[in-house]
Amino acid sequence: METTSIRHVRFGRSNRSLRLQTLIWLRWLAVAGQTLTVFIVAVVLHFQMPVFEASLLIVALALVNLVLALRYPPTHRLQPGAALVLLGFDLLQMGSLLFITGGLANPFASLLCVPVIISFASLPLRHSLCLLAFAMICTTALSTTPYPVPWQEGEVLVVHPVLQLGFWCAIVSMMVFAAFYAYRVSMEATLLADALAATELVLEREKHLSQLDGLAAAAAHELGTPLATISVVAKEMERELKDDEKFGEDVALLRSQSERCRDILRRLTSLSAEGEDHLRRLPLSSLMEEVIAPHRQFGIELVLVEKGDRSSEPIGARNAAIMYGLGNLIENAVDFARHTVTITVEHTPAIVSITIEDDGSGFAPDVLTHIGEPYMSSRSRQDERAGGLGLGLFIAKTLLERSGAQLTFTNRATGTSGAKITIVWPRHVMDLTDSV
Incomplete structure (x- = not known):
């Protein structure tokens, strides 16, 4: 069974890439969520927090997103290195925002896992591992923040160091587990898609092979008329030159070979017409x-x-x-x-x-x-x-x-x-x- 054509086809398993438009929409969602959270905490709940610094970080994310949206078309796909840089920036922006709002004690600290999950679901493993290492560094840095969690004026929410360690372990373990899960699911889906593509390729190849008898009949039909003309001319030349010592044998050979070609084409035509039921x-x-x-x-x-x-x-x-x-x-x-x-x-x-x-x-x-x-x-x-x-x-x-x-x-x-x-x-x- 011929499988060479399948083994030499490159499928998408080694070409995992992230569409820029997908990342842009996720970032706009992050900008909206961060803005709404800061508004509720500072304006609705009247908790003390560094609103100006938080706003600068949110504006920075929005500006980078706007530049990307205007610079590249919606169908643009990021190379793994570029995607790693953008996800690393998202991780740094989110980490900085958490750093000035309480670090690991902030209830939203688990959002550090999001860029890591996206990376493991859409980027090659070596790039994803680099982002995971960076995320762990950011998580560790959050445990050293001097900024308290936003709380009511005059009160400071103190988190015990043991509880901080618990938060760190929870976030890191969730990050690793979610990354592994996303990677496995993504790889299995990619492998299945590649295998189905190979299946369709094989089936299409077999269909082409089954249609060769029709192509042979079409070729016989198209070649029949010019070959008949060649045969008639060869017979006339043989009649005139059959006694010629120089060209007589060549003309006779030309006529016999033209007749042979007509016999071959006749068999091809009968194969398609008379044997069609046998073939189907x-x-x-x-x-x-x-x-x-x-x-x-x-x-x-x-x-x-x-x-x-x-x-x-x-x-x-x-x-x-x-x-x-x-x-x-x-x-x-x-x-x-x-x-x-x-x-x-x-x-x-x-x-x-x-x-x-x-x-x-x-x-x-x-x-x-x-x-x-x-x-x-x-x-x-x-x-x-x-x-x-x-x-x-x-x-x-x-x-x-x-x-x-x-x-x-x-x-x-x-x-x-x-x-x-x-x-x-x-x-x-x-x-x-x-x-x-």
């Missing part, structure tokens, strides 16, 4: 032979066991997704088998079932629960030829499930070794005659 409709047995054939040349014995009479077998449409998915599973079995791969085909009035078994080492017990996840090894050992990341198995599983199949991955019964994959379709999905 396949009995189950023919489908299995076509899927198995490319894998018979790797020194592994492929045994096809048919349970049921061919006279009652389903006849379905040629489906590129099913053929690629089955081919990929058989290729995987061949890669890991020692001697034999057994493919059992069974059809009843209700279902169509295909079971693929090999005599290899089988699936590792701790891997069985994760079978079909992208970028994960599907066996207990790595194999360069099989990909080693589980992407091919994920593609096959996705394509077959989209066709209506249910897949089960297990190991063979006790006393034997090897993996076992069972694919089951409802009969009406695989049999066009049911809908006629």
Whole structure:
């Protein structure tokens, strides 16, 4: 099964970037929230706080945001380094505002986690770790602030050092946990998107291959007229020059080769016109032979066991997704088998079932629960030829499930070794005659 075109495609896993417009909107939300908080604390509650200094910090954030909004288009994506600088500025601005309003005793101190979470969700890991280290430094600096928490005039809210230490531990632990969670969720979503993109790429490639017969017919039709003209001219030249010692043999060769070309084009045309039904409709047995054939040349014995009479077998449409998915599973079995791969085909009035078994080492017990996840090894050992990341198995599983199949991955019964994959379709999905 050809997978070279997939392995050389670069997906977005290594190109994580943050859209500037998203960051700008989050910053405007921060400006609005900080302004509202200062207004409520200073004007509504009449608490003592450095309003002028706090206002300068809020204005600085708003000015930087305004410059970015005017300078760059909404679709601009930040390079990781630029995004790190902007998030670092946001962290410094928020830390400075907290520093002059009580430090870790301020109820809003936990907002220091926000830039870190954004970074781990959208930037490469090394940049995010740098921002996490900077956030921890800022958090530690907040524990040394000489400024009290805004409170009623004449009263000072004193926070015990042990409680300060508790605040520091709580914020740092929340920061680390939230960062790890955001990174894992983001990476899993990115890997899934990449794998689905690879699936669509494979399916599109298979569709192009199935359309080659139509292209061949079109080429035969377009080339037929000029080739007929060449053949007529060659016959006239042969009639005039057949006794010429210098050009007679060349003209005869030219006419015979033009006739040969017409025969080839005639066969291409008949392939598309007369064999169209054969190409679009396949009995189950023919489908299995076509899927198995490319894998018979790797020194592994492929045994096809048919349970049921061919006279009652389903006849379905040629489906590129099913053929690629089955081919990929058989290729995987061949890669890991020692001697034999057994493919059992069974059809009843209700279902169509295909079971693929090999005599290899089988699936590792701790891997069985994760079978079909992208970028994960599907066996207990790595194999360069099989990909080693589980992407091919994920593609096959996705394509077959989209066709209506249910897949089960297990190991063979006790006393034997090897993996076992069972694919089951409802009969009406695989049999066009049911809908006629």
